[in-house]
Amino acid sequence: MIDTAAYAKRLEEHEHIAPEVAKVIARERFEIEERIVTRTELRSELDHLAAKLEARLTVRMGVMLGFAVSVLAAIKFFG
Numbered sequence: 001m002i003d004t005a006a007y008a009k010r011l012e013e014h015e016h017i018a019p020e021v022a023k024v025i026a027r028e029r030f031e032i033e034e035r036i037v038t039r040t041e042l043r044s045e046l047d048h049l050a051a052k053l054e055a056r057l058t059v060r061m062g063v064m065l066g067f068a069v070s071v072l073a074a075i076k077f078f079g
Helices: 004-015 019-035 039-078
Strands: none
């Protein structure tokens, strides 16, 4: 996170940009940086989604295995 006032002042002093323009540039840069996703945030979200998907697949495989065993038991019992 940047200090917009300090950044605007630096633009004014070192880059010779008008104060009004420097403030707009600083504000826009701040807003853009607020929307940027870091690798850590992205990795965290991906790990969360992977865990959620793994849980769903585990439940689905358990249901399919239970159904298959039930069908085989029914065939043996009635067949």
